[in-house]
Amino acid sequence: MIALGSDHAGFPLKEEIKKYLEEKGIAYKDYGCYTPERFDYAIAAKKACDGVMSGECEKAILCCGTGIGISMAANKVKGIRAAACSDYFSAKYTRAHNDANCLCLGDRVLGVGLALELVEVFLNTEFEGGRHQTRIDQIMAIEKGEKFFD
Numbered sequence: 001m002i003a004l005g006s007d008h009a010g011f012p013l014k015e016e017i018k019k020y021l022e023e024k025g026i027a028y029k030d031y032g033c034y035t036p037e038r039f040d041y042a043i044a045a046k047k048a049c050d051g052v053m054s055g056e057c058e059k060a061i062l063c064c065g066t067g068i069g070i071s072m073a074a075n076k077v078k079g080i081r082a083a084a085c086s087d088y089f090s091a092k093y094t095r096a097h098n099d100a101n102c103l104c105l106g107d108r109v110l111g112v113g114l115a116l117e118l119v120e121v122f123l124n125t126e127f128e129g130g131r132h133q134t135r136i137d138q139i140m141a142i143e144k145g146e147k148f149f150d
Helices: 011-024 041-053 068-074 088-096 112-124 131-144
Strands: 002-006 028-030 059-064 082-084 102-106
Touching: 002 011, 002 041, 011 028, 011 059, 011 102, 011 112, 041 059, 041 068, 041 102, 059 068, 059 112, 068 082, 068 102, 082 088, 088 112, 102 112
Parallel strands: 002 028, 002 059, 059 102, 082 102
Antiparallel strands: none
């Protein structure tokens, strides 16, 4: 299941992503917002990312105006590796090399067609592991406040 969330600026894009997921038969849970009325991205990010960290959802897709603010909020949730992406290469390699579990998109900077391509590549790219796992372990050590280098 995919966790979805947005603020008011990302609401239209989130609604398009819901249609895409429904067409592909991919289950999702919408953590808000539910209307185009003002809504803060930090709330949506926290709720959706908690859905990922609880195990209810596998990954999250979050939307705001640029994808940046909501990614900053998402990355404050322990265990979340969120990436704001606006191109195919970044969306692919944030999964393949960074094992990102949260894709953040900007409604005001992406067209729907490109955004849906980024969703598709994000959802269908596997983490390569290997040498990249060492870096993920280092990121998680930073999050835990552990020393991992001299």
